Amino acid sequence: MSALSHRDMDEFSLIERYFRRHQPGATDLELGIGDDAAIVRVPADRHLVVSVDTLVAGRHFQRDTAAADIGHKALAVNLSDLAAMGAAPRWWWLALSLPDADAHWLEAFSGGMFALAEQYDMALAGGDLVCGPLVVTMTVAGLVAPDQALCRRGAAAGDAIYVTGTLGAAALALRYQQAPAAPLHRPRPRVEAGRALVGLATACVDISDGLGIDLGQLLTASGVGATLDPAALPLPTTAVDVSGTQLWELAISGGDDYELCFTVPSAREQELPQRLCGIDVQLTRLGYTRRGAGLHWRTRDGACFRPSVAGYRHFG
Amino acid sequence: MSALSHRDMDEFSLIERYFRRHQPGATDLELGIGDDAAIVRVPADRHLVVSVDTLVAGRHFQRDTAAADIGHKALAVNLSDLAAMGAAPRWWWLALSLPDADAHWLEAFSGGMFALAEQYDMALAGGDLVCGPLVVTMTVAGLVAPDQALCRRGAAAGDAIYVTGTLGAAALALRYQQAPAAPLHRPRPRVEAGRALVGLATACVDISDGLGIDLGQLLTASGVGATLDPAALPLPTTAVDVSGTQLWELAISGGDDYELCFTVPSAREQELPQRLCGIDVQLTRLGYTRRGAGLHWRTRDGACFRPSVAGYRHFG
Incomplete structure (x- = not known):
């Protein structure tokens, strides 16, 4: 990766630098990045819809894919699952395993991810950042009125x-x-x-x-x-x-x-x-x-x- | 891995076989494994507490660690985060990247994971199963009364x-x-x-x-x-x-x-x-x-x- 590598930065500094942002849509996020877990408020008249997707480098995207595209796509594939349920996306969690704490890569990756999230007023609520092979797992949660979610079951003959x-x-x-x-x-x-x-x-x-x-x-x-x-x-x-x-x-x-x-x-x-x-x-x-x-x-x-x-x- | 490899099984069959179980404690799980996303009911008098942790083979556990231990540990480290918040665990999502669909490994891994989950009446709500390097990400969600969660902030001098x-x-x-x-x-x-x-x-x-x-x-x-x-x-x-x-x-x-x-x-x-x-x-x-x-x-x-x-x- 790039010569501008942050080998001397620990994961706390990296998270502060690339993943903690002011998020105007985060009014229902009681506690965000920086504690043992996140706390969110789910409205009493809504059910929670949750989707998890993992993208592996070399399998779900080519190794030379631009970091901004990876950030976009990892969130987009989860949003697509929420879309299929008819849910309104609210929060997401990022679990990122990456080989090196490369500054340019992290900047572009988080940029691609946040740019998509902002279209939906979503808030990054937490996650995990570890050293390992490039694997991106996102957990996205949204809201839907009780018994209103679109499911795979439900089609009748003639639809x-x-x-x-x-x-x-x-x-x-x-x-x-x-x-x-x-x-x-x-x-x-x-x-x-x-x-x-x-x-x-x-x-x-x-x-x-x-x-x-x-x-x-x-x-x-x-x-x-x-x-x-x-x-x-x-x-x-x-x-x-x-x-x-x-x-x-x-x-x-x-x-x-x-x-x-x-x-x-x-x-x-x-x-x-x-x-x-x-x-x-x-x-x-x-x-x-x-x-x-x-x-x-x-x-x-x-x-x-x-x-x-x-x-x-x-x-x- | 083992000779008893399920190379001919797709991820749907694997999920059916190793991850879909009758879960008596899943009464608040509206929709579980098998759709685009899971749907859960959060009680009106509770906030949702969510933790995500990733374990990478060779980094967070040794490559020869028993599969049952990996299943246990990946869930345990997340439960520990919920414990630190004073939350009651309810549901979890498994994102599993693994190199081969090995039957013995999956049987033992899911056994270790479910054995721990059953102690807390938790329900596996969904996840993702992909082919890649061995990386385990779990998302665990629990419940806590509003404004009652234990946070890192809050200690006073003399405590x-x-x-x-x-x-x-x-x-x-x-x-x-x-x-x-x-x-x-x-x-x-x-x-x-x-x-x-x-x-x-x-x-x-x-x-x-x-x-x-x-x-x-x-x-x-x-x-x-x-x-x-x-x-x-x-x-x-x-x-x-x-x-x-x-x-x-x-x-x-x-x-x-x-x-x-x-x-x-x-x-x-x-x-x-x-x-x-x-x-x-x-x-x-x-x-x-x-x-x-x-x-x-x-x-x-x-x-x-x-x-x-x-x-x-x-x-x-």
């Missing part, structure tokens, strides 16, 4: 299946080293859309491992199935010479999209535009759920489309 | 300083590879003692980096100092040929003790036995806080004792 944004852009950027790399390094969590869907969507999931796996889990949890036309997939525009079928594959199996996939009763589809009014997000209807189990892809001419892999597997 | 248990046993076990190794591998968090001290202790900290660092932080946060006699330190019995001065050094700088160090107004010291009645814990008074700053060690004959290092430094 419409929607997805936000486009699918496959991150996989394109990763596989073809193609610009723009933003979809890969700077995913944009659909927090506003998720919150707007509370009370309307019957089930919701965020797409991290790939639509095939994640929508598949929603369907299984809900006890329904779906047969969808891959031509309905919202694909990214690309200058790469890649076939339409390859793009379908990336959209279904690529992962790292951090879009939301959700179901809405068909009788209430017309409420969607008003719900999402003012939120900058593209919506695409993939089709409808059906009785039975399984997620299948079939083109308009009746041909089956089978992606070669379902999505990202963490082991094996 | 008595107490410590639970003995200090230096883990450092002895590590440095001299001496039996018993339990203090190093199986620290016992002082959860009951911490809760019993709510309303009596003016400040509290757990001893993870070493008494010198941790008590030093309590004193600094409280704006007081202390000059203590090292002869008052509660030392472990040992068969190792180590001088009394070396034992003082280990007790002050060794770390990994996970005992509580707390302050009590001198006029209320006599309440301690009743408070801790029925709790199996040894208490030792180290001395009293004073006006001014700094933590100094001075023997009865007036000689200064200066530990060669203050405690565990995470970087440098």
